[in-house]
Amino acid sequence: MSNFFSSAVLRMNPSATMKVAQTARELKAAGRDVISLSTGEPDFFTPAHIQEAARAAAARGQTKYTPANGIEPLRQAIVNKLARENGLQYDLGEVMVSNGAKQVISNALIATINPGDEVIIPVPYWVTYPELVGMLGGVPVYAQPEAGSLKLTPAVLERHITVKTKWLMLNSPCNPSGAVYSADELRGLAQVLARHPHVHVMSDDIYEHLVYDGATFATLPQAAPELKARTLVVNGVSKAYAMTGWRIGYAAGDATLLKTMQKVQSQLTSAPNSVAQWAAAAALGGPFDEVAGFCKAYAQRRLLVAEILRAAPGLRFDLPEGAFYYFISCEGTLGKRTSAGKEITSDQDFARGLLMDAGVAVVPGAAFGVANYFRISFATDTEALKKACQRIVDSCASLK
Template sequence: MANLADRVKTLTPSTTLAITAKANELKAQGVDIIGLGAGEPDYNTPDHILQAAYQSMMDGKTKYTPAGGLPALKQAIIDKLQKDQNLTYQANEVMVGVGAKHVLYTLFQVLLNEGDEVIIPIPYWVSYPEQVKLAQGVPVYIEATASQQYKISPQQLREAITDRTKAIVLNTPSNPTGMIYSKEELAEIAEVCREFDILIVSDEIYEKLIYGDVSHTSIAELSEDAKQRTLIINGVSKSHSMTGWRIGYAAGDSDLIKAMTDLASHSTSNPTTTSQYAAIEAYTGPQDAVEEMRQAFESRLEAIFPKVEAIPGFQVIRPQGAFYLLPEVSEAAQKTGYDSVDDFVTALLTEANVAVIPGSGFGAHSTIRLSYATSLEALTEAVERIHQFVTSKWKD
């Protein structure tokens, strides 16, 4: 038996991937499973991006690149940040990595010493705390309840900060809640971070998927101080339906970017060359497909939200972005005879043939995450199955 390093012994496997694997196993057995666990758009990468990737290969662009990304891709990112957020960065303030997840992992590895604390609001994306722990850091959680629209307050943040606090992670729009911090809310958080001199890790991967009359603000836009202490994390995965291409980036302090780039040079050499050329086209080419996809997700949300809201024992807040619903379902679990929401989720998979993600993976144990990144037909059928499952087992 391998004598594993202590750092991996406390890792919690990805709940999202585990449920997806179980659902796929049942599908392979011929079971009619509808999966609502997807964390990726159900659209193919736009054709003009595919063609750019193909052309790069035919042109012989298949060799190593600089560890932190092709200069042309960095420039495309710089231009995007200038256009979308009116933020100015230089090439030495941008690092391209193997997806936003790899960029975050690299950040924590170069940022944290043993015992350093990172504040993570609950609900959180599953990998934040695990990556902090792998860097020998300590996740410090702040619970943002449904009554707060799953957004932390400045007072909560202030109370969570200690002399070991190194950073806070903000994810807006959020996975799994779909909620968005307003400009005013971000300004209050930025002021607390200035007061205590802590880094802001701003995960903006869902910025292009926003619905209704809200808008996305990067906290780095608010002031020069906020910009200097913010590391923006983003990429093409969600905006351009390029999850498998694995291209993400960080933009921020040049010393931090240099350290991340140096570490990446010893771990990945460089992001996949073909994917980088695809990402250049994603940022510089037509953006029609981005808006078409956003509109499709908004249409699905409008159609499916009232159906989820009508399920007995479900309480759900309408999301403002991303492509997830996060209903509170503890009452439904209890009334249908299950001791926990995790057990309820397992029963939904094995009895109702619907795969959802338990909120325990996001630190929100009374919830489940439903992804509407699938066809409206499948969504409608899945929600009807869940509704029927709950009503058939309901006991007062």
């Protein structure tokens, strides 16, 4: 039967975050007390005015196929948003809508990657980047950070660029690390990219509204306008507006690239969800009070996690600057044994032990390209988060 499946799919790994989340669901269904901190999904309800926009669209009969690149009111809302919040000027032909930011990335890679093309992926990375590149016959080139850093630096970027490099994937705020690139750091990367005009940049900005402690979000074409034509801005409404299930993402960039991406999308999914597009237009148009409230709640939970987990022996972490994840070193637990006598030799062992012994689901760092780390999401109910973090502390304290 293995000969029946494509070599491209056989090369792929399932999403590590989805796999952990599914295991947690199965254990819950079997009656286990499990708290999942594995999935990056806001626990808040979609704001009421956004829901109402969807209901009104359905009542108007806006339930038919839309243009492959999205309805004009939503594309105009995207143009307005980019001008208002990011100082970026695009016209309607330079933006498009997809079924989630993940489809934007997929469309772009399908439209541009030939076998052997290289894509620079800074470590740690979102689990999907290398899988999509590899599926298409591209070569993921992992850019390891300098010691003590979780960000790509100009020197590291320069070392990884070759004549085969087609894209640089840049995610800020970063999943899983929470690192945020400042405008100055982006300009440093831009100086390297200016010397290599064949390299394009995919700027994954999906967590842009989730920054803390006075950090300021900047996107690459905003910090380095000279790279605007070579940058594809990727964004969506899932994270900031608590709209993960609505599946609306969008892209802004070169019109010719977007037309090619639209051709791909028209064959894969025809068009984005019609009613969800009207909801997304309402989200991007405001009001933004609830979004600000979401961010405030995440900021409080971020501090709560740090307060509790500082008591966990063997763990080491920094406060994330953005997104809603902690990326935590568990290196100090290696070589120790659980109460059941099982030795911890890797982050996978650590995560498995937390799940089976403490009932807390986390994602091993190996899934993000970094051994001996794990990721937790604090986009979850505060009381459940407190309980899960205390379980992690108790589990670490029980190791011998």
